[in-house]
Amino acid sequence: MRTLQLSSSSLGLLLLCASAHAQSQDPLPSWNDAAAKKAIVRFVEGATREDSAAFVPTGERVAVFDNDGTLWAEQPMYTQLVFALDRVKALAPEHPEWRERQPFKAAIEGDLATLEGGVERAMAELMMATHAGNTVEEFAGYVKQWLATATHPRTGRRYTDMVYQPMLELLAYLRGHGFKTYVVTGGGIEFVRAFSERVYGIPPEQVIGSSIETTFELRGDKPSLVRRAAVDFIDDGPGKPVGIQQHIGRRPLAAFGNADGDLQMLQWATLGRKAGFALLVHHTDAKREWAYDRKTRVGRLDEALDEAKKRGWTVVDMRKDWKVVYAEPLVHSASRSEAVTNGP
């Protein structure tokens, strides 16, 4: 809505052109032709046409995407937590002490009720125990191996096949218009890097996320980066603009999220400036995916939904706006990464 106000004079013509073009080759075929899709196209056309009042030069076209619940499913629990629980089980034979110690005992026994009593703390402890003590290459290997075989209990799909087709189209559409696309996740930066290029076409240097400390070690002639059991950075909520600045050094022009943890990132992209686009994916589709917002614990969307109304941000109604939800399964070893053209 914000963009509309800014360039209403030139938008009529632009929309006519965009519409004519869309009929021949729709860049967002999985999106129904409703308000959300129109707002996206309006924003992209406005930012990229040189004769537009909202024109933005290529280098400044930065688009940031939350991961869990925005690019792939996050229910009934964050995929990285499922991975951590499976890692606990895999490592349990080396840790007999875990059999009697919480939260490890519950994790090994699959006793999620106990875990859920204090999920944040339990999650942090399980993460540290299973994500540290290895090198960055080793950790990436564990993640890739797990993603290749683990399947979701309800859909039977691999987790990397629970990515949203409409969002993949949106990523490609933005990249096709000179945007640099980033993942900005509350999850672990190295966890997401293990699949982001293959699954989203987003290279590791364009992934921003939470991190644990790493240290450089040289053993003989072999250098390595060793992961430590200490939190380095939490890329969530007000941490997201901080992570974006640290990695990119520019304000994003467009921000895409689905939960309260994305609120500040969307504010940072839009408030107090002329340009800027913000979009929330609202999970309204209990049949094809999940329906949740204000009262869920995983991916709560409450404050940000109110803010979206107040600010005129685009809200995607998944049930009504998306023709399909999940992408076609990715054949093993296939990749969605387009040819990479390096910048400077």
Add this chain to the structure above:
Amino acid sequence: MRTLQLSSSSLGLLLLCASAHAQSQDPLPSWNDAAAKKAIVRFVEGATREDSAAFVPTGERVAVFDNDGTLWAEQPMYTQLVFALDRVKALAPEHPEWRERQPFKAAIEGDLATLEGGVERAMAELMMATHAGNTVEEFAGYVKQWLATATHPRTGRRYTDMVYQPMLELLAYLRGHGFKTYVVTGGGIEFVRAFSERVYGIPPEQVIGSSIETTFELRGDKPSLVRRAAVDFIDDGPGKPVGIQQHIGRRPLAAFGNADGDLQMLQWATLGRKAGFALLVHHTDAKREWAYDRKTRVGRLDEALDEAKKRGWTVVDMRKDWKVVYAEPLVHSASRSEAVTNGP
């Protein structure tokens, strides 16, 4: 030297071709035709020709450059420290207490001897006092304003005109061959970002450096990132590979430095792997620039020089290898950044 061993079979032909090409259009005209230049060309040709045994795909072509002493001059003291001292003087009227308190008193009075008694600690304290308490935009503004007018006491040049012409040619040569070029500085990330795109053609998202903590604040409808007087990350020595992993998520293929603080970055680029190129700029030119290595305090090159000999890294003898040292002064508001082609 490492690359030569790897692909000696195909190198003869490659070098012939490169040589024929070089005669018509030399990509490194400010480099004398000696060992260092030959090693650079050999590495780049090997990494980028598809028929080469050392071929590396585009996405993996990552080149990291130290800043102080590698891309621009660092004597008699780091430029950022000169900036900090000038900021102390500019802010002094608002801080009457500084007149009697060290290290501020010495900074205001230009008493560098006192400062040099404990330079690291004094520097840290001055940095915190002058670099924090503002927003990232405000800080970038101070740096740009200062760089536009401050001049070096010996050369009379602006600091951004004390960048090395041969290194600018090297950056352009690498980018022309599909490399993504990064600055990896022990200095402040936001300090270098304030000029890296204009002066080196390196955009803010490809600058890695030391940082202080920042926090997101929303005052009314105005979001900002406020810089705090607390160290977040020191991107020096063993911190450089850590910073590289955090930002890029890949091992660099080529690393360029000039001091012991770059040692681990060069090790990370080369040791225990087939590909990888490392280069040290050795300051041997007392007449045109400065001559220093093992015994200087600013930019000491001691351990890394021994390691270079042991590992066969390329060492640039500034006096013999470089036809010119400094680039032509950059006309105000001009830029060395090429047209930015965004990747995915």
